[in-house]
Amino acid sequence: MALNKIRDCVNCLECDIRSPLFRNLTPEDQAVLNQERFVVKYQPGELIYKQGSSFTHVIILISGLVKSYMEGKNSKDLILRISKPVELIIGPGQFVDGKHHNSAMALVPVEACYIAVNNYKEVIRRNPLFAEDVIRDISFRNLFSFKRMITLTQKQVPGRVAEALLYFSNDIYGSTTFDLNLSRQELADFCGVTKESAIRVLKDLKAEGSIRVEGNHFDLIDPQMIQKISELG
Amino acid sequence: MALNKIRDCVNCLECDIRSPLFRNLTPEDQAVLNQERFVVKYQPGELIYKQGSSFTHVIILISGLVKSYMEGKNSKDLILRISKPVELIIGPGQFVDGKHHNSAMALVPVEACYIAVNNYKEVIRRNPLFAEDVIRDISFRNLFSFKRMITLTQKQVPGRVAEALLYFSNDIYGSTTFDLNLSRQELADFCGVTKESAIRVLKDLKAEGSIRVEGNHFDLIDPQMIQKISELG
């Protein structure tokens, strides 16, 4: 485990990489969050927290990429979300039963900021505007999940893979060319299919000239075609 | 449209069917919610709100059953949740973009209490404990969605139908015998399969003696067997 705490990080008051989630915090609120706050670094493949463990800290991704996933039947994973900075990388367990209901793993070198749940909760109580922002943030994730449910239940494999590629291109890497930090298995876990099926779709997209793939380097040559495949399902 | 407003309903202060969500409200909070509050009755099959429409009221189910669903590709629906009293029957749109991202329909005669979103938001700002309860409530739904995502992506049809039957038995009707207020199509929409597939599973369960079905009357004779099928996927 990579528990390299960095306590000499800038404190919240001076923090310039703050999430919009924290826009409405007063200096006093920030001081509360800053108590016991610390930063941890993770290497690729390292587990940040594990499904079933207790929910002790609210974790904010400062740099790197993280996959949030649930472990399902026969230890098949479903990747719920890929997170990039600056974003909360916690699930819904905090106010439910104080446990994590998913796991989180670093995909690349990661820095994460840890805030004690009690301090977080205290600020929610102190600052109604922040509470509202928290609700908004949770609602966004919820909506994202709903959309994914439709995709995963109603699109077939080519549509799901195409959608995933667009997601990485548009939302994660912000470019039509990118080095995917996921293995083929993880790409498949994101789409809810087997890795063989995912690979076959990539092969087909390659054959028809919509994408170029070499190892983990992707180049979406014809995004509109991919969009079309994604929409047709 | 069944807009039978019942303004002579008891006001919030005297309301005895209150959701635990509202346990921390002060009399002042209740007075705020009670402004412009009204109750609407719906008949089975009537639409309560529609995906894409604007989010003007927070709606609380007082009596009856409601299905919340999303309209997907080729107008195939996915039923996200069946709600029973007393429960909020709104989706995540309120704080995101002020629109509904799902639809809600009465399955049986329904009474629903309408609270203006602005009043609701005001109480969230006034009362941090309520804000926390709202976050908890949303988190619960979110967790429910996550679990369903696993089911819908990793279980095959018999497992999904079995799980649905257990859900109706345990969570909705509270009995191993019940009259299902869903059509076969709706049962299928809940499981994310075609109605033909759902029917075939019911047929098999019937043949092996796990359930008895006559029209919409269900009798789970061997719940443990159904549980087993649900778990095996």
Add this chain to the structure above:
DNA sequence: CGCGAGCTTGACGTTGTTCAACTAGAGTGG
């Protein structure tokens, strides 16, 4: 140079959807 993990491909079997036909029951109009 050889080993191993992740990737790729093909062949095959299963699952579930699609399509079409048929049935039963409720509602409608003559």
Add this chain to the structure above:
DNA sequence: CCACTCTAGTTGAACAACGTCAAGCTCGCG
């Protein structure tokens, strides 16, 4: 009161989509 129609439910047959299994490949690393 009886056709007629329309909808929901049911069943069977054919087909397509995916997953499974097994074999071979590639590439990085010891």
